[in-house]
Amino acid sequence: MSPAARPLTPPHVLVILENVPLGTDRRVGKEVQELLRGGYRVSVVTQSAPENADCRGWPGLTLLEYPAPPEPRSLLGYVREYTVSFTWACLHSGRARWRDRIDVLHLVQPPDIYIPLAGLHKLLGAAILVDQHDLMPELLAIRQRSAVRPLSAILRWLERLTQRVADETVCTNDYQRKRLIGAGGAPERVTVVRNGPVLDRVRAAAPDPSLKGDATHLCCWVGQMGRQDRLDLALHTVHHLVRELGRRDVRFVFLGAGECWEETRALASDLGLDPWVSFPGWVPETTVFSYLATADVGMDASLQQDVSPVKVFEYMAFGLPFVSFDLQETRTIGAGAGAYVRPGDVQALAAELCTLLGDSRRRAEMGRIGRERVRDELAWEHQAEKYVAVVDRLSARRRGRSPRVMDMPV
Secondary structure (H helix, E strand, O other): OOHHHOOOOOOEEEEEOOOOOHHHOHHHHHHHHHHHHOOOEEEEEEEOOHHHOOHHHOOOEEEEEEOOOOOOOOHHHHHHHHHHHHHHHHHHHHHHHHHOOOOEEEEEEOOOOOHHHHHHHHHOOOEEEEEEOOOHHHHHHHHHOOOOHHHHHHHHHHHHHHHHHOOEEEEOOHHHHHHHHHOOOOHHHEEEOOOOOOHHHHHHOOOOHHHHOOOOEEEEEEOOOOHHHOHHHHHHHHHHHHHHOOOOOEEEEEEOOOOOHHHHHHHHHHOOOOOOEEEEEOOOHHHHHHHHHHOOEEEOOOOOOOOOOHHHHHHHHOOOOEEEEOOHHHHHHHHHHEEEEOOOOHHHHHHHHHHHHOOHHHHHHHHHHHHHHHHHHHOHHHHHHHHHHHHHHHHHHHHHOOOOOOOOOO
8 A cells, every 4th residue: 555545644553572672683674664664653662772773763663662681591581581571562552552543563473472462452443463483382392402292282372362363464484374374363364474685785785705714615604593593503513514524714604693692602612613613793784794795605503394594585685505404494495595404414414515615506506596586586575565465454454443352262
């Protein structure tokens, strides 16, 4: 819908983002910018952080920040974090509703804890959009290295409650869509919006040969450093490549920050990898893209079957072949742009990486396949149309209907 076709007072979208600040969540940042360009007013409840500085200047955006809770280290820590975040979400959303109507309440998930708040805002007239990034039972299992059956059952129940209160859901891949439909979401109300990069930003990046230092090749890993990302497996892959296969002409750069940054750096030192591995920490997207424009290969060591790694989209956008474990959604998006090995086999991953580094023609062909797929299908410019269409439907429905009282499942 064009801005001219919208009412005099633009629709208002309230986004609740719990687990990271807006300035570090690239997907939500792209969604918010897309809404602002489309004429929406947007408010975001999020943790305060220096990374939010750039967002504060976006015209039409109101940031409702709260102090970030301590990084959780246990199940009790997560309960504490979610309680703090839920409390702030209630306070900020209540104040936002007191000052102005809320046409669409956009819940970024996980965690699936905002069901009571969503139900209240639905009664007050808001349409509910669930933005599913990860599935909590799978995320719990990969972080705990095993399933916790009673807790997994509770998380599945919360999924069903969330789908009952949601008017529409967007998710990142077909695995998630199938699961959310199974949890009660109507097929026509669950839309896949993949997390591809913005092509204009990709095109603006230029290679910088100095980033390779004295090495012949550069291999990059990009992302938030959480336990589910299995950076331990990535470093053991590097160790095998350098120490066992003798490839010492490669520089490895792990771009990002998060709960595992310090321990990952410590593990690299314990493995004797400091001459080959560096950890710049959190850096702006422009810096990340300079590295990717310069690199020869990308790497992912995640074991999450349900996730479409953002890093893989970015590797492909830059024509960068990648190595990863053979997971359903990674192969679905990567296809011929990546080289895949049995999940968890770090020796095979190192061997595949070694082979790829030695075959420039194969790297070029894989890079071409990835770049074309992003350009023609996966780029944010294509995916954003689906996201905005969902929000347009919800805001139009909110203005033209009475609020529906949800019926909670047993």
